[in-house]
Structures are given as structure tokens and as C-alpha cells.
Amino acid sequence: MAEPLAPPPLKDDCFALPPGTHWTPVAEAHAMLQDRLSVVVGQEVVPLHEGLDRVLASEVIAKRSNPPQPNSAVDGYGLRHADTRDGPQTLPLVDGRAAAGAPFEGELPQGYAVRVLTGATIPEGVDTVILQEDVTTDGARIAFHGGLKPRANVRRAGEDVDAGEVLFSAGRRLTPADLALAAATGISELTVRKPLRVAVLSTGDELAQSGEQARADQIFDANRPMLLAMIKRFGFEPVDAGRAPDDRDALRDMMDKAATSADLILTSGGASAGDEDHLSALLNESGAMTLWRLAIKPGRPLALGMWNQKPVFGLPGNPVAAMVCALVFARPAMGALSGEGWHMPDPMVVPASFSKNKKPGRREYLRARLVDGKAEVFPSEGSGRISGLSWADGLVELPDGELTINPGTPVAYYSYASFGL
Ligand SMILES: Nc1nc2c(c(=O)[nH]1)N[C@H]1C(S)=C(S)[C@@H](COP(=O)(O)OP(=O)(O)OC[C@H]3O[C@@H](n4cnc5c(N)ncnc54)[C@H](O)[C@@H]3O)O[C@H]1N2
Ligand code: MOO
Numbered sequence: 001m002a003e004p005l006a007p008p009p010l011k012d013d014c015f016a017l018p019p020g021t022h023w024t025p026v027a028e029a030h031a032m033l034q035d036r037l038s039v040v041v042g043q044e045v046v047p048l049h050e051g052l053d054r055v056l057a058s059e060v061i062a063k064r065s066n067p068p069q070p071n072s073a074v075d076g077y078g079l080r081h082a083d084t085r086d087g088p089q090t091l092p093l094v095d096g097r098a099a100a101g102a103p104f105e106g107e108l109p110q111g112y113a114v115r116v117l118t119g120a121t122i123p124e125g126v127d128t129v130i131l132q133e134d135v136t137t138d139g140a141r142i143a144f145h146g147g148l149k150p151r152a153n154v155r156r157a158g159e160d161v162d163a164g165e166v167l168f169s170a171g172r173r174l175t176p177a178d179l180a181l182a183a184a185t186g187i188s189e190l191t192v193r194k195p196l197r198v199a200v201l202s203t204g205d206e207l208a209q210s211g212e213q214a215r216a217d218q219i220f221d222a223n224r225p226m227l228l229a230m231i232k233r234f235g236f237e238p239v240d241a242g243r244a245p246d247d248r249d250a251l252r253d254m255m256d257k258a259a260t261s262a263d264l265i266l267t268s269g270g271a272s273a274g275d276e277d278h279l280s281a282l283l284n285e286s287g288a289m290t291l292w293r294l295a296i297k298p299g300r301p302l303a304l305g306m307w308n309q310k311p312v313f314g315l316p317g318n319p320v321a322a323m324v325c326a327l328v329f330a331r332p333a334m335g336a337l338s339g340e341g342w343h344m345p346d347p348m349v350v351p352a353s354f355s356k357n358k359k360p361g362r363r364e365y366l367r368a369r370l371v372d373g374k375a376e377v378f379p380s381e382g383s384g385r386i387s388g389l390s391w392a393d394g395l396v397e398l399p400d401g402e403l404t405i406n407p408g409t410p411v412a413y414y415s416y417a418s419f420g421l
Helices: 026-036 176-184 223-234 248-261 278-285 319-338 386-391
Strands: 043-047 076-079 088-098 113-116 128-131 141-145 166-168 189-193 197-203 237-244 264-268 289-297 301-307 310-315 348-351 356-358 363-371 374-377 394-398 403-405 410-415
Touching: 026 289, 026 319, 076 088, 166 176, 197 223, 197 248, 223 237, 223 264, 223 319, 237 248, 248 264, 248 278, 248 301, 248 310, 264 319, 278 301, 278 310, 289 319, 310 319, 319 363, 319 386, 348 374, 363 386, 363 410
Parallel strands: 088 113, 197 237, 197 264, 264 310, 289 363
Antiparallel strands: 043 189, 076 113, 076 128, 088 141, 289 301, 301 310, 348 410, 356 403, 363 374, 363 394, 394 410
């Protein structure tokens, strides 16, 4: 008869971090990634109107000043300031007018005023424009009170931007306002980065696809729709690489396909070192695998490797850990790979409305909501509690060390929006 199997004794340090294991602190992991990742996408030239949300590959320089010539800020009358004095006065009007797109020909004679409309090029001789609400006119003269400010209502050429000024640096993701500025300064084409294509692959025999009939022992794949949607929100190109069974050959095929259609592969599940953790085994086999045990909660295991020259981020399977690692590690990494640059948002420091005794050793991310300027947290820290991800509008980050938090303690809060979600 076999010896009865005795359970292992509890260790004194069972709640401490495993001895001898190096837990990579988040800051160290960030520094390493930042150091090792570089732009992997090429460039292309697109017409200005296709520039929205694209990442600039080079700086953009204004070709033209804005405005290109001095123009009027108001509807009114142009005159020489030297022809005015304090107190009530009149000036005769010249024939003709200056309108936007239809300039006044010639120079304004001394001692006259000229009708000007908003946006019109300031006629030669005019240095000041009086608002039409401040004059009376019979069509041949204007009467007004003096004391005008010299150059009133005149927009100087280049007062907004001068030709030759740098409008944007490389790496900027273009906004609607950027397109307006580029158009106004004579830019018609933009040299941008090709979009970063990010493949998302789920692993695990337990996964069923939404819409399919799930066996009783199966769960629906929640990570893939979440990660694909996150990539889209970040402004990258999501590539659905499907769901791989716990079979090394099938996973290898799917990884090969993902590597041909994307610049970066995000997987979820199979990242740790369990019997069915085929992803880490496969990356190990390819010789380009590092399993990072990160000092982060949730999301301890992160498998990083290269597959057919494409970087792979093997995110943990638990959906909460997958999302946290995608925000905290994959998002800034995608910035570096896409040409946008490494970027972590700045948190808002807000008072906590919760209590917690945080143990030392791991940086923690709690699902949080901002209510009346205070951070509330989801009552459960379970890494499979997807409802908390959906309940939250951001994350509270607790530092690596030990900390006692009471209502009112300042904490770092990152809104989902600050990551681009
Ligand atoms: N002995 C240990 N076991 C575990 C440890 C550990 O340190 N020692 N770490 C735990 C932590 S923390 C995490 S996170 C997971 C990470 O494991 P894997 O990345 O290998 O993920 P799986 O084991 O494949 O899955 C974990 C969990 O997530 C579910 N899952 C996976 N993919 C999806 C998906 N696409 N949609 C929804 N849910 C998914 C999966 O069914 C599991 O329940 O390991 C712990 N174990
Ligand atoms: O990464 Mo695990 O989800 O910390 O729980």
C-alpha cells in the first residue's frame, strides 16, 4: 500500500514573498521595456483629411503664417489712428470696401475711413479698425468718439503662427484641432507612421466563443473582445487572432499566423508555468522567452518573448489581471512600438473613501470609481471579477511598500480615459 500522502507543512513565511524569487518591481519593468523597445512600423504619406488619430513620423513645420496677411477681427471701418483724436469726430468714407476674399484696391487716402468686414485683408494705409456698433453713418461719413487704441481690431500677420514654426513634433497623435492648424498653415500632406497592428490571441480549452454553445465546464472568452476593443480605443489596429486550444502544435500555428498579420501579439492565459501553460512553454522553446514575475497585483506572471521576430506580451488569463497588465505594460509598450513614444498617464491624487491595510512587496491596482472627487474601490479584489472592471471608471494605484489607507488618505487614481479608453 502506498504511503499516505502528507500535505506540506505550512511555512513560517507563507504570506511572504517566495524567498529567492526576484519579483521585478513595476518601475524596473517599465525602465527595461522602455529601454528595449523601439519603433517597429514604417511610414507613409497621407492627405491631411486622413490624418486624424495618425501618429506623426516627423515634425511638421508651418509653410505659411496664420493669418498670412493682417486682417480685420470685426465688421467696421478702417482708418489711420493718426487721423483720429479724442472726443466726437467724423471722417469721410472712400468708395469701395474690403471684404474677406475681396480686398480693397489701393491705399486709403489720408483723412478717410473705409468699410471693412471681418476677415478682410487690412487695406494699405489702415492701421486701426473701429467696430461698426461704435459709429453712426449716413453712407458717406462715419461719426464716432475718439480715444481709440492704436491697432484695435487688427490681427497681425503671423500673430497665431509664423511660417517656419514647428507645429508638432514627431510622435504626436493628431487631433481634430491639429488638422485645423496644419490646414491653416498650408500643410496638405502628412508623413505618419503606419498603424501598429496588434494581434489578440486567447488560449485555453475552457474557452468558448460568445455566440457558441458552451459546455457546462466552459467559460466564454472575455479577454479577447476586451483586448481587441482596448486596442481600437488606443488608436491601434486590432487583429483578431482567435482562440487556441491547449495544444502546442495548434498554438504554434496560430502564433505563426498572428506574427504574419501583426506587429505585436497579445495573448492571454497560459502565461504561468502550469502543466497547460503552453504559451510560456512555446516561447521558452523559441529561446526568446522571459517569464517576468512582476511585483504587481493583480497580474503576477507576464510572459515576454519574441515569435518570428514579433514581440509577444503573454498576459495573465484572469481578466482583471489581463486588463491591468494591458494598461500598465502593454499600453505604454504599444506607444514605443508605434512611434508615439512610451507614455504612462499622470495620476490624479484624490482622497480615498475606503480603508485598507496594504502589505509590502507588490504595487497594487484596485478597480476604482471617482465619486464626489473621492476614490471608491470595488469591494472584491478577486482577479476573475469582471463585473468590477465594468463597475469601475479607473484604477487606484497603491505603491510597492506597506500602507494603511483610511478615508481621506491621498491615493493615485488613473481614469480609464487617461490611458485612452
Ligand atoms: N501555483 C500558482 N498558480 C497560480 C499562480 C501562481 O503564482 N502560482 N498565479 C495565479 C495568477 S495571479 C494568475 S493571473 C494566473 C495566471 O495564469 P495564466 O496566465 O497561465 O492563465 P490561465 O491559467 O490560463 O488562466 C487563468 C484564469 O483566467 C481564465 N481565463 C483565461 N483566459 C480567459 C479568457 N480569454 N477569458 C476569460 N477568462 C479567461 C482561466 O479560465 C483561468 O480561470 O495563474 C494563477 N495561478
Ligand atoms: O495575476 Mo493574478 O490575476 O494576480 O490574480
